[in-house]
Amino acid sequence: MCEDWDIDCNKITCVVTDHGANMVAAVKAEFGESKHLPCFAHTINLIATKSVPLYKEGYGARVEPVIEEEEEILLEEQEETHFLELDAQAEISAELSMIRIIKKMKTVIKFFKASEVASRLLREYQMQDGTKEGCCLALILDVRTRWNSITLMIERFLLMTRFISQVLLAMPKGPTMLSGGEILILREVCSVLKPLMSVMMEMSGEQYVTCSKVIPIVRMLKLSYTSLNPECMEAVSLKANILFYLDKYFKNVEKMKLLAMSTFLDPRFKKLHFESALAASNAVSWTSDIVKEQIRRVSQEKSAEEQTYPVTSAGTTGTDIWSFHDSLVADNMKKYVPENTGGLPTEVKMYLNTPESPRLQNPFEVWEGIKEQHPEMYKVATKYLSLSATSVPSERLFSRAGQLVTRLRNRLSGPHIDMLLFLQSVDENVWFS
Structure with missing residues (x-):
């Protein structure tokens, strides 16, 4: 790519990638390890998906394999801290309970997605409550590859609990609605997940500085979760998981030259958020x-x-x-x-x-x-x-390209696609100035 665009590799300050092993290896081989920066948004999403045991195949994969020997002692200390609030059996029980509740909720959501009658009744009950037609909300089903989808699914379900209950009461053959205790657990789980979602939303911007925020935000996240005091065991287990993975993935964040310099050169932060x-x-x-x-x-x-x-x-x-x-x-x-x-x-x-x-x-x-x-x-x-902390801009570009090149427009040539994507990227103020 650098050769195609006639870019001098020595002028490249930073390359941001996701956690794909092939991408990381390619960047380190071409530009050196000091110029590689893992996508912050991908890392936060990884923490969220690993902390919620919905997608886990088992409970033995808490710690990644292939750990260097000098990190084993530190990792053991982290695991001891991780299990201070709960013993192993209690945590597994809490995680199983969370899986059961979330799967029960997903069963209800899938029922509404598959039933036209249930979806229509859900809209009618919202309109009877004063919602205008066309503004009625629909339930959201999580997608493993979509960021924040679990949090958004739980948040939307809790928002529409009253209408969902009314529909299920009118349809006796439908799935069982969640109990009051289970809904309270979902509320606490959602409140524990929300800081991660808000951080990801803030760091996914393109029109403001993001790289200098990584170190301050990591510290604020740790302080926020440390001060959080959930009541139910499921939320306590989730909080412990998040703190564990935050410490695991960001334990060396202050040692990264690009992030450290960017934070120091930001007049809002300077040395304020360096723990070391x-x-x-x-x-x-x-x-x-x-x-x-x-x-x-x-x-x-x-x-x-x-x-x-x-x-x-x-x-x-x-x-x-x-x-x-x-x-x-x-x-x-x-x-x-x-x-x-x-x-x-x-x-x-x-x-x-x-x-x-x-x-x-x-x-x-x-x-x-x-x-x-x-x-x-x-x-x-x-x-x-000016460095970006995430690869979100390129992800958005690929999404726009996918929306542009459809089955009905499959004859578009490469240069025409490039021109159309460029025209889409031009700000409205430029178009109408």
């Missing part, structure tokens, strides 16, 4: 090294300009009254010494001494306002803040 002081120090050090290199390059350019600078020796009489000033500037250039290479550049020090910006403020706008004081650091910030 060493990781925060590394982020500052990596940034400082790049800034120093840019300052060194600028000083070399100034030295080159010095050789061609028009100089008149001091004290020379002539018609140019600025000759003495020019000679002083030339002398200062000779005495110019770049910043101390052993410490932090002045720009970085000034940046660290300023307070964090408001969370809802655009970091690019903040940097536009301070770029006069931080000219070299501004260049680094615009480079690393």
Whole structure:
């Protein structure tokens, strides 16, 4: 692809992929491990699907195989922490109970999907309650490959519980409705899953910065779930699963150079959300090294300009009254010494001494306002803040391509598809401006 588009591989800062082994291996082989970034949204979805045991084939696959020996001790400690609230037998019992309740709910949903009479009655009861025709809601059935589908399915079912009960009462041959206790369990399970869904929705945007949010959001998720106190055993088990997988998949998130630098260069966060002081120090050090290199390059350019600078020796009489000033500037250039290479550049020090910006403020706008004081650091910030933390934009592109190339339009050529997809991507403000 780089050859087709004539892209210099050295100019590529980051490549975001899902967790497919072939994609990860290809990126690491071509660009190096330091330039690979796993999709944050895929990882959060993986945590959600593994925490809800609906799709699990058994209970022995809690920990991924092929673990390095030096991680075994850490993993054992994590497992001990994971089972503090519940012993193994109680957790398995809670997971089995959750599976039974969710499957019972799915049986009801499938009945409505298959029965035209039940679907019609569901719409009629909603309209009798004041819902306008065309605005009636339908039940959602989860799809394993669709993000947040389990949470959305449970949320919609709980929203329509009253109407579902009315329909099932009018149809004695229908499936058994969930009991009050089971509905309460679903409410708690849904409340435990919602933070993951809200994070995934926030991180799937394309018009704002996402890469710098990864480290803060991971920390906020851990704190949020630690403070969460569900009552039923099923929700407690789910919470323990989520905390376990959060710690497993994000235990080294602060050590990733791209994420650490992006977070540090975001004026809203800086070093605020680094749990490890060493990781925060590394982020500052990596940034400082790049800034120093840019300052060194600028000083070399100034030295080159010095050789061609028009100089008149001091004290020379002539018609140019600025000759003495020019000679002083030339002398200062000779005495110019770049910043101390052993410490932090002045720009970085000034940046660290300023307070964090408001969370809802655009970091690019903040940097536009301070770029006069931080000219070299501004260049680094615009480079690393523009990185995307997810592969959602490409996923959306594939979805649009699938909607465009249908059985009725299967004769579209490749170049025409490219042009149509490009026209779809143009903002409405550009079209009508």
